[in-house]
Amino acid sequence: xxxxxxxxxxxxxxxxxxxxxxxxxxxxxxxxxxxxxxxxxxxxxxxxxxxxxxxxxxxxxxxxxxxxxxxxxxxxxxxxxxxxxxxxxxxxxxxxxxxxxxxxxxxxxxxxxxxxxxxxxxxxxxxxxxxxxxxxxxxxxxxxxxxxxxxxxxxxxxxxxxxxxxxxxxxxxxxxxxxxxxxxxxxxxxxxxxxxxxxxxxxxxxxxxxxxxxxxxxxxxxxxxxxxxxxxxxxxxxxxxxxxxxxxxxxxxxxxxxxxxxxxxxxxxxxxxxxxxxxxxxxxxxxxxxxxxxxxxxxxxxxxxxxxxxx
Ligand code: R5P
Numbered sequence: 001x002x003x004x005x006x007x008x009x010x011x012x013x014x015x016x017x018x019x020x021x022x023x024x025x026x027x028x029x030x031x032x033x034x035x036x037x038x039x040x041x042x043x044x045x046x047x048x049x050x051x052x053x054x055x056x057x058x059x060x061x062x063x064x065x066x067x068x069x070x071x072x073x074x075x076x077x078x079x080x081x082x083x084x085x086x087x088x089x090x091x092x093x094x095x096x097x098x099x100x101x102x103x104x105x106x107x108x109x110x111x112x113x114x115x116x117x118x119x120x121x122x123x124x125x126x127x128x129x130x131x132x133x134x135x136x137x138x139x140x141x142x143x144x145x146x147x148x149x150x151x152x153x154x155x156x157x158x159x160x161x162x163x164x165x166x167x168x169x170x171x172x173x174x175x176x177x178x179x180x181x182x183x184x185x186x187x188x189x190x191x192x193x194x195x196x197x198x199x200x201x202x203x204x205x206x207x208x209x210x211x212x213x214x215x216x217x218x219x220x221x222x223x224x225x226x227x228x229x230x231x232x233x234x235x236x237x238x239x240x241x242x243x244x245x246x247x248x249x250x251x252x253x254x255x256x257x258x259x260x261x262x263x264x265x266x267x268x269x270x271x272x273x274x275x276x277x278x279x280x281x282x283x284x285x286x287x288x289x290x291x292x293x294x295x296x297x298x299x300x301x302x303x304x305x306x307x308x309x310x311x
Contacts (some may be wrong), residue, residue, distance in 0.1 A: 059091035129144055256280045
């Protein structure tokens with residue numbers, strides 16, 4: 001008997017889940033994902049999933065109830081006897097605390113891995129992890145996608161000729177180098193320091209940006225300080241137009257306004273995190289990764305290669 005795909009969504013990003021379901025040409029599964037009046041999350045899977053290949057879609061950005069919804073959904077599905085359960089986490093939150101770099105701090109990325117595995121996931125599908133080694137925090141199969149095909153298609157139509165790719169900090173160099181290779185461009189680097197968790201200082205630009213157009217790549221934008229300060233420093237060095245592409249639009253309060261007032265020409269983000277239409281600055285373009293995630297789900301189900309999506 002053929003195993004059927006079933007796709008369910010929590011409340012964190014239903015528009016993306018609907019896009020994924022559309023690309024798979026099937027409706028979202030029927031589930032009640034609600035809360036009791038005291039706020040406790042309450043989930044019921046409202047259709048049979050026995051023997052099915054189940055995908056639960058939920059990014060784990062704030063509020064923390066998004067994480068609880070994911071865990072409770074995985075538990076509810078697991079107890080309903082599917083053949084396999086995949087946690088589809090378009091944005092994997094709490095990933096930035098991925099090592100014990102100071103005394104008495106948590107490693108939240110590992111804590112998340114423990115919680116998700118315990119709740120019942122058989123495998124994980126995510127995108128542009130803050131650090132790829134987080135895959136090793138799991139002992140189950142892990143598929144790590146990149147938003148690069150979506151960004152490159154868009155940027156090819158937008159970028160002026162003669163541009164250089166910039167990594168906004170040391171941690172982004174590997175990602176930026178991969179984009180520079182794909183786009184056939186040179187690479188420069190921002191020497192950034194973070195004196196406090198939500199504060200950054202730009203020290204130097206390493207590489208030549210004078211009289212060049214620039215595109216900055218990063219995985220996360222939160223307060224926007226990294227991008228805004230990098231763009232200001234790059235402009236000061238004589239750059240022409242400055243573009244940025246960042247996968248996860250986490251967006252602390254006022255980030256959108258900071259982008260509007262910045263030296264950036266355009267910031268391209270994806271819809272791994274939902275923002276209501278019209279709520280972001282006119283400089284921000286949101287691209288959907290729904291089709292890419294849908295194709296990855298189809299390939300996982302059909303047991304086809306995922307890496308060939310990125311060649
Ligand atoms: C840092 O390692 C990340 O790649 C991002 O650069 C950072 O999280 C962005 O944060 P913010 O927008 O608050 O500067």
